[in-house]
Amino acid sequence: MDSRTGLPVVGMVGGGQLARMTHQAAIALGQSLRVLALDPSDGAALVAADVRYGRHTDLAALRDFAEGCDVVTFDHEHVPNEHARALAEAGVPVYPPADALRYAQDKRAMRERLTELGAPVPRWRPVTGADDLVEFGTELGWPVILKAARGGYDGRGVWVVSGPAEAAELVGRLRAAGTDLIAEERVGLRRELAVQVARSPFGQVAAYPVVETVQRDGICVEVLAPAPRLPEELALRAQQLAIDLATALGVVGLLAVELFEVPGAAGRTDDGSPATGGGEPALVVNELAMRPHNSGHWTIEGARTSQFEQHLRAVLDYPMGDTALTAPVVVMANVLGGPEGGMSTDERLHHLFAEDPGAKVHLYGKQVRPGRKIGHVTVLGDDLEKVRARAARAAWWLRERHE
Amino acid sequence: MDSRTGLPVVGMVGGGQLARMTHQAAIALGQSLRVLALDPSDGAALVAADVRYGRHTDLAALRDFAEGCDVVTFDHEHVPNEHARALAEAGVPVYPPADALRYAQDKRAMRERLTELGAPVPRWRPVTGADDLVEFGTELGWPVILKAARGGYDGRGVWVVSGPAEAAELVGRLRAAGTDLIAEERVGLRRELAVQVARSPFGQVAAYPVVETVQRDGICVEVLAPAPRLPEELALRAQQLAIDLATALGVVGLLAVELFEVPGAAGRTDDGSPATGGGEPALVVNELAMRPHNSGHWTIEGARTSQFEQHLRAVLDYPMGDTALTAPVVVMANVLGGPEGGMSTDERLHHLFAEDPGAKVHLYGKQVRPGRKIGHVTVLGDDLEKVRARAARAAWWLRERHE
Numbered sequence: 001m002d003s004r005t006g007l008p009v010v011g012m013v014g015g016g017q018l019a020r021m022t023h024q025a026a027i028a029l030g031q032s033l034r035v036l037a038l039d040p041s042d043g044a045a046l047v048a049a050d051v052r053y054g055r056h057t058d059l060a061a062l063r064d065f066a067e068g069c070d071v072v073t074f075d076h077e078h079v080p081n082e083h084a085r086a087l088a089e090a091g092v093p094v095y096p097p098a099d100a101l102r103y104a105q106d107k108r109a110m111r112e113r114l115t116e117l118g119a120p121v122p123r124w125r126p127v128t129g130a131d132d133l134v135e136f137g138t139e140l141g142w143p144v145i146l147k148a149a150r151g152g153y154d155g156r157g158v159w160v161v162s163g164p165a166e167a168a169e170l171v172g173r174l175r176a177a178g179t180d181l182i183a184e185e186r187v188g189l190r191r192e193l194a195v196q197v198a199r200s201p202f203g204q205v206a207a208y209p210v211v212e213t214v215q216r217d218g219i220c221v222e223v224l225a226p227a228p229r230l231p232e233e234l235a236l237r238a239q240q241l242a243i244d245l246a247t248a249l250g251v252v253g254l255l256a257v258e259l260f261e262v263p264g265a266a267g268r269t270d271d272g273s274p275a276t277g278g279g280e281p282a283l284v285v286n287e288l289a290m291r292p293h294n295s296g297h298w299t300i301e302g303a304r305t306s307q308f309e310q311h312l313r314a315v316l317d318y319p320m321g322d323t324a325l326t327a328p329v330v331v332m333a334n335v336l337g338g339p340e341g342g343m344s345t346d347e348r349l350h351h352l353f354a355e356d357p358g359a360k361v362h363l364y365g366k367q368v369r370p371g372r373k374i375g376h377v378t379v380l381g382d383d384l385e386k387v388r389a390r391a392a393r394a395a396w397w398l399r400e401r402h403e
Numbered sequence: 404m405d406s407r408t409g410l411p412v413v414g415m416v417g418g419g420q421l422a423r424m425t426h427q428a429a430i431a432l433g434q435s436l437r438v439l440a441l442d443p444s445d446g447a448a449l450v451a452a453d454v455r456y457g458r459h460t461d462l463a464a465l466r467d468f469a470e471g472c473d474v475v476t477f478d479h480e481h482v483p484n485e486h487a488r489a490l491a492e493a494g495v496p497v498y499p500p501a502d503a504l505r506y507a508q509d510k511r512a513m514r515e516r517l518t519e520l521g522a523p524v525p526r527w528r529p530v531t532g533a534d535d536l537v538e539f540g541t542e543l544g545w546p547v548i549l550k551a552a553r554g555g556y557d558g559r560g561v562w563v564v565s566g567p568a569e570a571a572e573l574v575g576r577l578r579a580a581g582t583d584l585i586a587e588e589r590v591g592l593r594r595e596l597a598v599q600v601a602r603s604p605f606g607q608v609a610a611y612p613v614v615e616t617v618q619r620d621g622i623c624v625e626v627l628a629p630a631p632r633l634p635e636e637l638a639l640r641a642q643q644l645a646i647d648l649a650t651a652l653g654v655v656g657l658l659a660v661e662l663f664e665v666p667g668a669a670g671r672t673d674d675g676s677p678a679t680g681g682g683e684p685a686l687v688v689n690e691l692a693m694r695p696h697n698s699g700h701w702t703i704e705g706a707r708t709s710q711f712e713q714h715l716r717a718v719l720d721y722p723m724g725d726t727a728l729t730a731p732v733v734v735m736a737n738v739l740g741g742p743e744g745g746m747s748t749d750e751r752l753h754h755l756f757a758e759d760p761g762a763k764v765h766l767y768g769k770q771v772r773p774g775r776k777i778g779h780v781t782v783l784g785d786d787l788e789k790v791r792a793r794a795a796r797a798a799w800w801l802r803e804r805h806e
Contacts, residue, residue: 004444005768006747023450024427030748030766030778032450041407047426047435047452206760304761304783318753322761326729326783344409345433350721357609358707358725363433365408375433380707380729 001070007031008316011065013056014075015042017364017373018292018308021300022075023048025308036065043364044075059083066092071315073253074291077104078151095201095252095315096290103249104290108149108182117248119241120284122260127181130171134164136183146170149180158218160186187284189260193227194295195238196256196307198314199246206310206320207239208303213258213295219373222391225298225330228384231281234261238283245288254311256293258286294334294373299323301360301378302330327380329387333395335375337368345374345398352377352397359394374398404473410434411719414468416459417478418445420767420776421695421711424703425478426451428711439468446767447478462486469495474718476656477694480507481554498604498655498718499693506652507693511552511585520651522644523687525663530584533574537567539586549573552583561621563589590687592663596630597698598641599659599710601717602649609713609723610642611706616661616698622776625794628701628733631787634684637664641686648691657714659696661689697737697776702726704763704781705733730783732790736798738778740771748777748801755780755800762797777801 002009007030012019015037023033023044036052037045045051054061056079063086066072071093085098096104103110111124125136127146137144146167148157161167161183174181192215196208210230214222227235242257249255261281296307305313305321313320343351345368352359356379363375377394381387405412410433415422418440426436426447439455440448448454457464459482466489469475474496488501499507506513517524528539530549540547549570551560564570564586577584595618599611613633617625630638645660652658664684699710708716708724716723746754748771755762759782766778780797784790 001749004449004770005766006771007749007766007768020430024430027423027427027450028763028765029752030764030768032768045452046407047430049448049450049452049454051452304763313756319756320760321756324761346404346410349432353716353722353724357723358727360431360707361433362431363408363410365410365433365435367407368409 002031005030008070009034009050009068010312010315011036011069011072012044012075013062013065013072013079015039015044015051016075017043017366019044019075020047020364021297021306021362022292022308022311025306025312028309029312031312034065034069036061041367043366046365057083059086062087063090066090071095073311073315074101076291077101077289081105093201093315097250097252100250100252101290104288106149106180107147107287108180110288111182113249114245114285117245119245120282122187122284122286123185125183127171127183129175130168133161133167133171133181133183137161137164137167140185143186145184145186146174147182147184148174149182156218187260187262189262189284190281191261192286193230193238193259193261193283194223194256194293195242195259196254196293196296196299197239197242197246198254198307198310198320199251200314200320201252201317203247204320205243205246206323207243208296208299208307208323209325210235210238211295211298219334219336219371220294221334221336222388223295223298223332224384224388225302225332226325234281234283241283241285245285251290253290253314254292254296254307256289256291256295258288258295260284260286297362297376298330298332298378300362302326302332302380328382329384330378330380331384331387331391332376332378333391334373335363335377335395335398337366337370337372337374338399339370340368348398352394355397356390356394359390361394361398363398405434408433411473412437412453412471413715413718414439414472414475415447415478416465416468416475416482418442418447418454419478420446420769422447422478423450423767424700424709424765425695425711425714428709428715431712432715434715437468437472439464444768444770446769449768460486462489465490466493469493474498476714476718477504479694480504480692484508496604496718500653500655503653503655504693507691509552509583510550510690511583513691514585514587516652517648517688520648522648523685525590525687525689526588528586530574530586532578533571536564536570536574536584536586540564540567540570543588546589548587548589549577550585550587551577552585559621590663590665592665592687593684594664595689596633596641596662596664596686597626597659597696598645598662599657599696599699599702600642600645600649601657601710601713601723602654603717603723604655604720606650607723608646608649609726610646611699611702611710611726612728613638613641614698614701622737622739622774623697624737624739625791626698626701626735627787627791628705628735629728637684637686644686644688648688654693656693656717657695657699657710659692659694659698661691661698663687663689697779700765700779701733701735701781703765705729705735705783731785732787733781733783734787734790734794735779735781736794737776738766738780738798738801740769740773740775740777741802742773743771751801755797758800759793759797762793764797764801766801
């Protein structure tokens with residue numbers, strides 16, 4: 001507890017935009033987020049009062065950081081699992097617990113566990129040598145997907161492999177570098193969906209509406225809430241799946257379940273693979289994240305409780321907040337850094353605000369680099385096409401070179 | 404500009420809850436509010452990254468603070484007017500400008516200027532000695548209101564004077580202490596209203612919906628947005644009045660106009676006093692505040708643009724944000740510190756969140772003292788009576804002693 005306020009101290013390892021926005025939510029709850037940052041220019045370090053410096057891979061730094069925290073949680077998945085375990089063993093509640101966190105850190109462990117649980121997953125196989133991948137591709141037909149088991153995000157650590165020659169070259173090179181690999185079928189998806197739930201140590205789970213995530217070059221560029229034209233039955237199934245996974249994996253805090261919506265009968269074929277024929281659409285789990293997630297940024301203005309407040313409530317074992325939408329349609333667009341030169345971000349803000357007084361802007365305090373996520377915008381309204389166009393224009397004003 | 408982000412640095416003098424909540428809004432705009440606090444336990448000092456310490460009455464401290472700020476603004480009205488002027492003369496934009504700020508600092512100057520402008524005000528008179536007040540009370544009939552021209556808020560600096568004997572005693576004592584005074588008629592009000600506008604240096608003004616403010620013992624306990632059953636014509640008149648005042652006084656930033664709704668013909672009687680007979684209700688200006696204001700806390704969740712973001716946009720000469728309501732009914736209830744002992748604030752939060760997952764809480768990081776404003780809650784919905792009851796219950800959970 002913070003002796004000045006009588007309210008808890010939550011420590012977040014990692015000083016990026018997720019910690020930055022969690023600090024905003026912490027302020028409303030009477031708290032001040034403690035942040036473990038790498039550098040004073042980290043997004044959260046620029047705005048938080050209680051910033052410590054140290055590497056998330058350094059157990060001694062983590063122990064120092066945890067001292068006096070009521071709970072330790074994470075802005076990213078890169079804390080070594082054994083360090084999360086060591087902190088918890090030293091008596092600091094660490095959420096998500098190491099036993100859950102590993103499924104967000106290791107795609108092979110995740111695929112194994114989800115397969116055991118009977119959750120819908122793409123066909124997949126561990127890859128220890130080129131032969132595994134060649135056999136998998138021959139069996140399923142090329143191309144197939146190769147993934148690094150650990151460390152990839154935003155399209156990094158994912159390769160589309162077109163045939164045996166590429167498979168041999170790629171696996172040889174990656175295995176030589178010590179990269180653990182899995183292969184997955186290339187799912188013929190209609191679109192990507194995501195559903196977020198928050199779970200408390202008590203076991204209460206609250207689910208947000210299912211959203212559609214729109215990717216470009218492996219990076220999420222747009223989130224539509226709620227997912228347009230999603231049958232109610234499928235939306236409920238997605239929420240139930242996320243609740244079941246959060247519970248089965250023992251997640252505490254937020255869990256984002258990234259899903260593929262695939263054509264085909266609602267269910268699985270005999271061999272456990274997703275049906276890809278006609279009929280009702282089905283769901284397949286793509287990835288898991290156990291923290292506030294880009295697919296939930298829309299909740300800041302678009303849901304009664306933002307994902308950042310919800311994460312704090314969950315890790316503190318407070319009852320969960322209302323997840324209802326605040327408007328019929330909410331669209332979040334990521335702002336990626338544009339080419340260098342041209343207008344300053346400050347000038348761009350003027351033009352954006354002049355054009356759309358209702359667009360809500362979130363800038364992360366980052367130096368602009370081409371392709372880097374430097375912020376996001378959220379627009380609310382009644383008409384999907386109009387709201388989507390406004391969000392895209394707002395992101396464009398902040399992104400592109402204007403001269 | 405902050406060289407790390409290319410975005411402006413706004414300095415706010417005063418480290419209370421208004422600066423605390425302005426910092427939350429600054430984070431979204433890519434900024435980090437610079438705060439001049441008195442003490443590390445100040446609400447904003449607990450959560451902001453860029454905190455300087457010094458007294459707001461110390462010109463040297465103010466000059467140091469302003470160094471490197473793109474704009475200096477205020478969390479309260481207690482900066483000496485000549486200091487605000489001196490900073491501006493040294494080349495730092497100070498908003499609201501000293502020439503406007505004086506009307507929020509000195510009730511006599513405000514009453515004189517509003518009278519000149521033809522704005523509806525209660526009958527009033529400067530009081531330099533007991534005779535002035537006795538004459539005023541005899542003329543209008545007792546009781547009358549006596550106010551300190553400077554420094555009062557939340558019911559402090561306001562006295563209801565019942566007759567000549569009390570007038571003589573009170574004025575004698577207050578004048579001996581050097582207090583400048585004015586007398587005002589005791590307006591037979593139906594209720595209190597407030598309207599907020601934000602004005603930029605360019606001159607753009609954006610008005611928020613008119614709200615009803617409910618007072619107890621001179622302290623605002625509840626704000627209802629929009630003001631229930633307010634005729635559209637009167638609402639527009641209130642917004643126009645606030646826009647006209649902001650423009651005429653040269654306000655930059657937020658202006659809160661506190662109003663009395665009085666029975667009587669819509670207009671003024673021949674002698675300039677508000678009509679108090681039957682007919683349409685009329686408006687009378689009670690007080691002005693030139694900063695984010697308690698009557699606007701509902702805007703954090705209840706309007707598309709919060710008053711805190713709007714204040715930043717105004718002082719930075721950004722175009723104003725959308726002021727539309729996000730729900731048909733929004734109710735804000737202040738949380739006052741209850742008696743000492745009993746449950747901790749943290750325990751109270753658990754119970755409140757369990758009862759009402761949709762109540763939004765804002766705690767200011769203050770030590771609880773009986774009667775002290777320690778936070779507020781906001782509830783949104785469709786039905787005024789239900790929303791109001793929920794807000795009252797939420798505030799009760801945070802305020803009262805529960806054992």
